[in-house]
Amino acid sequence: MVSKEIAQRLIAIVGEANFDDSKMERLVYSYDATPNLQSLPDAIISPRSTKEVSEIIKICNENKIPIVPRGSGTNLCGGTCPTNGGIVLLFKHLNKILEIDEENLTITVQPGVITLDMINTIEEKGLFYPPDPSSMKISTIGGNINENSGGLRGLKYGVTRDYVIALEIVLANGDIIRTGGKLAKDVAGYDFTRLFVGSEGTLGIITEATLKLIPMPETKKTMLALYDSLEDAARTVSKIIASKIIPTSLEFMDQPTLEVVENFAQIGLPTDVKAVLLIEQDGPQEVVNRDIELIKNICEKEKCIPVSVAKTEAEAIALRTARRSALSxxxxxxxxxxxxxxxxxxxxxxxxxxxxxxxxxxxxxxxxxxxxxxxxxxxxxxxxxxxxxxxxxxxxxxxxxxxxxxxxxxxxxxxxxxxxxxxxxxxxxxxxxxxxxxxxxxxxxxxxxxxxxxxxxxxxxxxxxxxxxx
Amino acid sequence: MVSKEIAQRLIAIVGEANFDDSKMERLVYSYDATPNLQSLPDAIISPRSTKEVSEIIKICNENKIPIVPRGSGTNLCGGTCPTNGGIVLLFKHLNKILEIDEENLTITVQPGVITLDMINTIEEKGLFYPPDPSSMKISTIGGNINENSGGLRGLKYGVTRDYVIALEIVLANGDIIRTGGKLAKDVAGYDFTRLFVGSEGTLGIITEATLKLIPMPETKKTMLALYDSLEDAARTVSKIIASKIIPTSLEFMDQPTLEVVENFAQIGLPTDVKAVLLIEQDGPQEVVNRDIELIKNICEKEKCIPVSVAKTEAEAIALRTARRSALSxxxxxxxxxxxxxxxxxxxxxxxxxxxxxxxxxxxxxxxxxxxxxxxxxxxxxxxxxxxxxxxxxxxxxxxxxxxxxxxxxxxxxxxxxxxxxxxxxxxxxxxxxxxxxxxxxxxxxxxxxxxxxxxxxxxxxxxxxxxxxx
CATH class of the missing domain: 3.30.70.2740 (Alpha-Beta Plaits)
Known part of the structure; x- marks a missing residue:
C-alpha cells in the first residue's frame, strides 16, 4: 500500500505531474497485452532521471512496496501486470537516444525509446540492429531488454541479449551500477549485463543501455515455399541448416494460420496448402543470390509445390507484413x-x-x-x-x-x-x-x-x- | 584441511587411483601459467562422473573445504592457483566429446576436452567453432568456459560466451542443474548459462557443455600492414570498422614486440617499423576479395608503408603463428x-x-x-x-x-x-x-x-x- 505520507515523498521526488494514483490511471495500468490478467496498481510514477529512479526505489524498499517497470506493455506473459499492487514505473521521460557511436558501432539509449524509432535512426546511418520483435512499432527497447525479445531475424543474428553490451541498473537497495562497456570483450566480474537481460524486471530497474550495432547487410531476398505436407516443410528447415546455410529468417505458418492471415492481409497467399515457409536471406548480393538458389533447390527436393522469390521489395514487404500480422x-x-x-x-x-x-x-x-x-x-x-x-x-x-x-x-x-x-x-x-x-x-x-x-x-x-x- | 577421515570418504567416491595428497602431486598443482603465484593444495582429485563431482562437493561443503576446478592451468590470472588450500579438481576422466549434432549445429562436450582437439574434430565436418585462445593447443574447453576465453577471431565472431548454449553444473550444495539447451532462443528464467561462463569456477563446477557451431567460412585471406607511426596504425583500425567492414582478425604488434617475435619465429618480419597490423578476413570468396581490397585501400590512405597480402596458405599460417607466438x-x-x-x-x-x-x-x-x-x-x-x-x-x-x-x-x-x-x-x-x-x-x-x-x-x-x- 502507498500511504498518503509515502505518496507525498514520491511526489517530492518526481513532481505532482509525474505521480498519479487516480482510479482511472490505475485502471489503465492494471493490465498489459496478455489476455485475461488484471490487477490494480496503487500508483503510477514517471521519473525523469536515474537519480529519481534510485530515490523512488529506496522508498519502496524501505516500505516493501512492489515496483513494476513498464515500457509499452506489449509483452505476452503478464510481465507488467501489477499482480501484487504497488507502483507501476513508466519511462516516458527516459526516452532519449543518447549517442550513436559510429567508430565503435554502438548506440546508447534510455529504456523508453520505441524500438522501431531506434531501428530507423540506426538504419539511416547504414547500421543495423537485428532484433525485430513483432511488437517493435510500439514496444520500447527497455521492455525488449527486460524480456530478451527475439524476432524474425533471430536465426541468423540472435536475440536482444546478443546486442546488449552495457547497462546502467538501479538495484533494489537504490545502488546505481554500471555493467559492461563499449567493449567486445570484458571479463571483469560476472556477466551481469546478460544476467539482467531477460530478468523481467525482477532484479533491478534498467535505466540506460548500450547496444552493439553491425553493418547493414547490402541486400536481401525473400521467398515463399508451399507444402502439401507439414513434414516436408519441417524437413526443408533441417536440410537448409544442415547444408550450412543460415538464412536471416525461416518462418513457418500452418494451414489454419495461413487462412486467417490471407483473410486479414489479402495479398493472395494460397490457403489450400498444409504449410508455408517464408525464407529470407541478406548479405552481399552474390552470396544472397547463391544462397537463395541453393535454398530453392532444397525446397524443391523436399517436395514443395512451387517456390516463388519476391520480385520486388514491395512484394517482399507484403510477405513479411503478412507473417508479422499473424497474431493480429x-x-x-x-x-x-x-x-x-x-x-x-x-x-x-x-x-x-x-x-x-x-x-x-x-x-x-x-x-x-x-x-x-x-x-x-x-x-x-x-x-x-x-x-x-x-x-x-x-x-x-x-x-x-x-x-x-x-x-x-x-x-x-x-x-x-x-x-x-x-x-x-x-x-x-x-x-x-x-x-x-x-x-x-x-x-x-x-x-x-x-x-x-x-x-x-x-x-x-x-x-x-x-x-x-x- | 583434508583430514584422514575426509580423505577416506573422498577415496570411497573416486577410488585410490584418483585421489592424491602426496607432496609431489600437491607441488605440481600449486601453481598455474600465471607468474609469481604459488600455494599448495591439500589434495588432487579426479572424478569420473558428474555424480562423483556432486558427492565430492557435498563433502567439501559440509566441511568447508575449498575446491579449485582446473583444466590445463593455462590461465594468466592465477585462476587455478589454490590460494586457500583445499582440493584441486581435475577433469582428466571427463574428457569426451559426447555428441556432434549436425542438424542443430551443436557439439556437446565434457570439460576436459582439449580445445584444439575439439576444433579439429569440428572442422573435419565442415563446421566452425570460432573462439581460438592462444593457449588452445593445451587449454581445455572447461577452462575456456570458466574464463570466457577470447582469441584472435573475437572481433568478427565473439568469444566463448557467445557459443555456450547449455551447461550442466554442480552447485556448492551438490545440486546438479542444467541450463539452456540446443536452442537459439530460451528465456525460461535467468540466463544462468552466461552467468556461469566466465565466473572462474567461483559459482559451481561445470561438468558438461553444449556449444553452438556455425558453418565453416569458405575461404580466408591474411595481410600485413606496416606503419611508421603508431597513430596511423590505430587510425586504420577505426577507419576499417567505420567503413562497415568487420574483419575476422585485426591484430596489432608494436616495434618491441615485432623485434622479439621475429627473433623467435624468423619469418622475415620487418623490425624497423613502429607498428604492424595483421589483418584477416574470411567468408565467401567474392566478399573476402572485395573486403581485402577495401582494407588495403584504407591502410594505404592511412599511410601504411607497404601492405602485403599472403600469397599462400603457408605464408598466412606463418604470419598467424608469429602473432600467436608473441607471448612465448x-x-x-x-x-x-x-x-x-x-x-x-x-x-x-x-x-x-x-x-x-x-x-x-x-x-x-x-x-x-x-x-x-x-x-x-x-x-x-x-x-x-x-x-x-x-x-x-x-x-x-x-x-x-x-x-x-x-x-x-x-x-x-x-x-x-x-x-x-x-x-x-x-x-x-x-x-x-x-x-x-x-x-x-x-x-x-x-x-x-x-x-x-x-x-x-x-x-x-x-x-x-x-x-x-x-
Missing part, C-alpha cells in the same frame, strides 16, 4: 487469443507441430501454429473465449501438455516471450526444483524484500492462467 | 613475464598504446604491446624479474596506472584473461563498490560457505601480485 489476424477470430512460444531444437519441429495438432484434437480446441521455424521457436495460438470457463480449462490443459512435449523434445517453455505470470507454473518442467531454487537464491540476494516486479518468474503455487484471472 | 617469444627475454589485457573501446587504441608507452617510461620498465586491436583488447607485456623486488614494485605501479587509464577511456581491466587473483585488487576500478557488492551477493547466495575457488575475483584486501607472491 488470429486475434480477430474470437474474444480471447492465447499465444504461446514453446520452443524445440530445430530438428524436432515436425514432431512438435504434429504433437500440437494431436493435443488440439484431444482437447477439442483450435490451435493455429506459426513461428520461427529456423530456430525452433513456435507460436501455437489458440483463439478462444475467456468467459467460457469450461473451454478455458481445456485450453489450459492443452497448453500444459504442449509445454511438457516441448521439454520432452529437449526444448523450453518459452523461447522469446518470457515467463512472467502465465508460464511461472511450468518453469519447473524446464529447470527442475534445483534450478529454480538456485535462481531464487540470486533473486533474493539482489532483492531481499521482493519489491522488484514480484509475482513474476517464480510461481507462488501451481496457479494457472484461468485461476489467476478470477 | 617475450617470455624468453627475462625470467618473469607479466602479460595483461587492459581493454578499451576500439576508438581509443592509439590513446591507450600511447599512454602505456608513457607509463613504461615513467616507471622505467619495458612494456611491449600487442593484441587484438579490432576489439580494443591489448596485451601490454612486461618482461621482468620477480626476484628483483624493487623492479617488481615499479612494474606493479605501472600496471595499476595502465588499468586506471583503461577505465578512464571507458575500458576494462581485463578483456579475456579473467580477474582471478592478480586483478582482484583492481576490480573496484571497473565495477565500483556497489557493483562488487552486488556480485558478491550472488556469489554468497550460490556458495554460502565460499568453497568454490575462494580467493578469486573478490579481493580480500588490496594485496597486489608482488605481495601475494611473498
Amino acid at each position: 489476424a488470429l486475434a480477430q477470430l474470437r474474444p480471447t487469443t492465447i499465444l504461446e512460444d514453446a520452443t524445440v531444437p530445430r530438428s524436432k519441429i515436425a514432431e512438435m507441430v504434429q504433437a500440437i495438432n494431436e493435443i488440439a484434437q484431444k482437447y477439442e480446441v483450435k490451435i493455429c501454429t506459426f513461428g520461427h521455424a529456423g530456430d525452433g521457436n513456435l507460436h501455437p495460438t489458440c483463439p478462444t473465449d475467456a468467459r467460457d470457463h469450461e473451454e478455458m480449462e481445456r485450453v489450459e490443459m492443452a497448453f500444459a501438455e504442449i509445454f511438457e512435449k516441448a521439454i520432452e523434445l529437449g526444448g523450453t517453455i518459452t523461447g522469446e516471450h518470457g515467463v512472467g505470470i502465465v508460464k511461472a507454473p511450468y518453469l519447473e518442467l524446464k529447470l527442475g526444483k534445483e534450478g529454480i531454487h538456485a535462481m531464487l537464491a540470486v533473486k533474493t540476494a539482489l532483492d531481499p524484500h521482493n519489491i522488484m516486479n514480484p509475482g513474476k518468474v517464480f510461481a507462488k503455487d501451481s496457479r494457472k492462467r484461468m485461476v489467476v484471472s478470477k | 617469444a617475450l617470455a624468453q627475454l627475462r625470467p618473469t613475464t607479466i602479460l595483461e589485457d587492459a581493454t578499451v573501446p576500439r576508438s581509443k587504441i592509439a590513446e591507450m598504446v600511447q599512454a602505456i608507452n608513457e607509463i613504461a617510461q615513467k616507471y622505467e620498465v619495458k612494456i611491449c604491446t600487442f593484441g587484438h586491436a579490432g576489439d580494443g583488447n591489448l596485451h601490454p607485456t612486461c618482461p621482468t624479474d620477480a626476484r628483483d623486488h624493487e623492479e617488481m614494485e615499479r612494474v606493479e605501479m605501472a600496471f595499476a596506472e595502465i588499468f586506471e587509464k583503461a577505465i578512464e577511456l571507458g575500458g576494462t581491466i581485463t578483456g579475456e584473461h579473467g580477474v582471478g587473483i592478480v586483478k582482484a585488487p583492481y576490480l573496484e576500478l571497473k565495477l565500483g563498490k556497489e557493483g562488487i557488492h552486488a556480485m558478491l551477493a550472488v556469489k554468497t547466495a550460490l556458495d554460502p560457505h565460499n568453497i568454490m575457488n575462494p580467493g578469486k575475483v573478490f579481493a580480500k584486501d588490496s594485496r597486489k601480485r608482488m605481495v601475494v607472491s611473498k
